[in-house]
Amino acid sequence: MAEVIYLLNKDTLIVKPPKKSPLVYRMIVLAFSMFCGVYICSVCLKQISRHTKPSLMDIQITEEPSERHGVKQSDKPSIHYPKPKTFSRAECADNPVRYFVIVSTQRSGSGWFETLLNSHANVSSNGEIFSLLNRRKNVSLILQTLDKVYNLDWFSSASKNECSAAVGFKWMLNQGVMDHHVEIAQYFTRRQVSVIFLFRRNLLRHMVSVLANSYDRYAKLLNGTHKSHVHSPQEAAVLLGYKPLINSSSLISDFKEMEKKVSKVLTYYNTTRHIVLYYEDLMKNWTKVKEVQEFLSLPTMDLTSRQIKIHSGLLSDHIKNWDEVLKTLNGTSYERFIHADY
Numbered sequence: 455m456a457e458v459i460y461l462l463n464k465d466t467l468i469v470k471p472p473k474k475s476p477l478v479y480r481m482i483v484l485a486f487s488m489f490c491g492v493y494i495c496s497v498c499l500k501q502i503s504r505h506t507k508p509s510l511m512d513i514q515i516t517e518e519p520s521e522r523h524g525v526k527q528s529d530k531p532s533i534h535y536p537k538p539k540t541f542s543r544a545e546c547a548d549n550p551v552r553y554f555v556i557v558s559t560q561r562s563g564s565g566w567f568e569t570l571l572n573s574h575a576n577v578s579s580n581g582e583i584f585s586l587l588n589r590r591k592n593v594s595l596i597l598q599t600l601d602k603v604y605n606l607d608w609f610s611s612a613s614k615n616e617c618s619a620a621v622g623f624k625w626m627l628n629q630g631v632m633d634h635h636v637e638i639a640q641y642f643t644r645r646q647v648s649v650i651f652l653f654r655r656n657l658l659r660h661m662v663s664v665l666a667n668s669y670d671r672y673a674k675l676l677n678g679t680h681k682s683h684v685h686s687p688q689e690a691a692v693l694l695g696y697k698p699l700i701n702s703s704s705l706i707s708d709f710k711e712m713e714k715k716v717s718k719v720l721t722y723y724n725t726t727r728h729i730v731l732y733y734e735d736l737m738k739n740w741t742k743v744k745e746v747q748e749f750l751s752l753p754t755m756d757l758t759s760r761q762i763k764i765h766s767g768l769l770s771d772h773i774k775n776w777d778e779v780l781k782t783l784n785g786t787s788y789e790r791f792i793h794a795d796y
């Protein structure tokens with residue numbers, strides 16, 4: 455690092471001050487070179503710390519080339535003219551169709567995201583079709599189902615039928631997409647399916663959301679109350695006031711496990727045309743939402759989602775053993791999850 459500063463000082467000193475330069479001028483040059491030195495040092499330090507701490511940022515950085523590569527393979531998605539067995543595409547028979555899949559994890563905002571996509575007049579995203587076990591018992595069943603979806607013969611409340619310009623569905627990591635990745639990746643490549651990965655950057659918030667959601671389901675089972683029919687303000691308050699207890703002794707390894715899973719699925723499907731999205735970015739930046747439409751070559755529309763977004767607000771209000779969690783994450787690469795808004 456000393457070398458860098460030395461070189462830089464030399465560079466700036468090459469700009470020779472005129473002979474009769476006043477002291478002030480020299481002071482400015484000195485101050486400038488000191489500033490540059492400090493700046494370079496801080497950049498170096500940042501890079502060094504990035505190398506020593508494995509984190510989700512690392513995954514993004516290592517994945518970025520393949521992400522770009524994935525899109526560059528063909529900048530535009532391939533178009534198809536499916537001939538559904540169950541109906542005629544009528545006036546839209548000459549409109550091309552793009553195939554896509556949303557690969558995500560539970561509680562990553564994929565429900566919100568899918569509703570958003572489906573508000574486009576020409577998008578049919580058919581939900582979690584592989585949540586049913588008997589559709590993913592073996593690979594041939596999975597591929598049959600995929601054929602049906604991409605042939606527009608799959609019907610859900612989201613189907614736009616004849617005038618679909620993009621058709622797809624939502625696939626959670628625990629629904630067979632990891633277990634049968636070889637055959638599925640081959641299928642996606644062969645049939646030119648574009649993959650939209652959707653994850654959450656803040657793994658701590660993700661964890662809180664998963665725990666709260668499973669508690670909610672558990673509570674529902676306990677007394678048979680459906681969430682949308684919470685009968686009393688007291689019941690609602692119990693559900694809202696629930697603060698999960700985070701297992702701090704396994705917290706770090708749980709985060710690493712989550713990161714490993716994400717990096718694994720990105721590797722499995724790295725030969726497909728794909729895009730990696732983060733819930734937090736979509737929430738903050740509507741340009742990202744436009745980017746998704748461009749990724750699918752859709753005519754850009756203003757999209758809306760009626761689904762409310764997931765957990766935000768102060769994290770400390772959502773975790774029972776907040777102090778313990780703070781202490782566990784203090785000084786680790788995951789500390790940023792504590793401070794992030796989303």
Ligand SMILES: *[C@@H]1O[C@H](CO)[C@@H](O)[C@H](O)[C@H]1NC(C)=O
Pocket residue numbers: 591592594595
């Ligand atoms: C897959 O499962 C279905 C339904 O259980 C069965 O009929 C079919 O033979 C199975 N295919 C393979 C290749 O195991």
Ligand SMILES: *[C@@H]1O[C@H](CO)[C@@H](O)[C@H](O)[C@H]1NC(C)=O
Pocket residue numbers: 546549550575576617618619753
């Ligand atoms: C979108 O759907 C409308 C009808 O809902 C249709 O008129 C239009 O051609 C479709 N656009 C594309 C690009 O498929």
Ligand SMILES: *[C@@H]1O[C@H](CO)[C@@H](O)[C@H](O)[C@H]1NC(C)=O
Pocket residue numbers: 673676677679688689692693
């Ligand atoms: C139903 O669940 C709520 C929330 O957990 C709880 O407060 C309430 O006592 C339960 N009611 C019955 C009848 O178990």
Ligand SMILES: *[C@@H]1O[C@H](CO)[C@@H](O)[C@H](O)[C@H]1NC(C)=O
Pocket residue numbers: 701702703704
């Ligand atoms: C917390 O994690 C530790 C280490 O993985 C495990 O041994 C322990 O059983 C966990 N505690 C709870 C309450 O799940």
Ligand SMILES: *[C@@H]1O[C@H](CO)[C@@H](O)[C@H](O)[C@H]1NC(C)=O
Pocket residue numbers: 520523721722724725
């Ligand atoms: C995809 O990942 C595999 C396994 O890590 C690697 O060997 C291959 O080079 C990657 N392909 C692309 C296109 O990045």
Ligand SMILES: *[C@@H]1O[C@H](CO)[C@@H](O)[C@H](O)[C@H]1NC(C)=O
Pocket residue numbers: 739740741742745
């Ligand atoms: C929003 O997203 C676009 C596209 O990815 C990016 O170019 C832009 O810098 C982002 N803006 C902000 C404020 O993050």
Ligand SMILES: *[C@@H]1O[C@H](CO)[C@@H](O)[C@H](O)[C@H]1NC(C)=O
Pocket residue numbers: 780781784785
């Ligand atoms: C985090 O660690 C630093 C020193 O390692 C300590 O001074 C600080 O009080 C800690 N913060 C919390 C919230 O534990």
